[in-house]
Amino acid sequence: MSKAFTKETDDDDEDLSLPPLPAGGKNYITPEGYARLKDELLDLIDNERPKIVEVVHWAASNGDRSENGDYHYGKKRLREIDRRIRFLTKRLEIAEISDPAVHHGNDQVFFGATVTYADASGALQTVTILGIDEADSALRQVSWISPIARALLKARVGDEVKLATPAGIRDIEVLEVQYPAPPTVL
Missing domain, CATH: 3.10.50.30 (Transcription elongation factor, GreA/GreB, C-terminal domain)
Structure with a gap:
């Protein structure tokens, strides 16, 4: 079956390196921690993601994508970045800043x-x-x-x-x- 028509699941949103929040618990964070996560999110959105999109676009323009390592690696890295962006966005939305x-x-x-x-x-x-x-x-x-x-x-x-x-x-x-x-x- 061609991978072109398979859907990636949204189950990949969770970053397995961090424990889940307790049920009904708040996501307490210090102002410094919040700033670090927000800076990481903005860096991914403003810097890293556009660079990878440019690489993928260039690789796709080279023709045959089936054996194009730059294209496949770029698409994989783009999925990783998007997953991290979704994760950080969700965590920052529920963050409870405590100084x-x-x-x-x-x-x-x-x-x-x-x-x-x-x-x-x-x-x-x-x-x-x-x-x-x-x-x-x-x-x-x-x-x-x-x-x-x-x-x-x-x-x-x-x-x-x-x-x-x-x-x-x-x-x-x-x-x-x-x-x-x-x-x-x-």
Whole structure:
């Protein structure tokens, strides 16, 4: 059967690298995270997509498309870009911007906090609680829906909370909570 008449499904809209939002949950994100996603979306729309469209148009004008690698690669890359554009558009539409700077000086854990905690053995860990679309585990950032974030949210400095892990329940103590400073107004 010719691939010319097959329809690509819209099931490809989901980016499998990110976890889905909890049912009825909000897509919390910091203003910086929102700006990064919006910049990525605009770059895809304004720069990358037009370049690929130009390459595909040039490759198509070369004649036989059946063995034209530039054409096939360009069409594949165009589908990837369009999928990412749809994904980012949907995520930005449901984004709930939450500025952690409003909690500056607070000792309670809310979205956007950088929390230092100790486990029963005294090992210290520091994590920053961010949105699903912006958290980077390599930078010790965790999503607000992660088990550690769920355990820490609403706790105060000095509180002991229970963290459910695959190895069982662990007690951890909140030692420090930090928020970014609000921007200074001149």
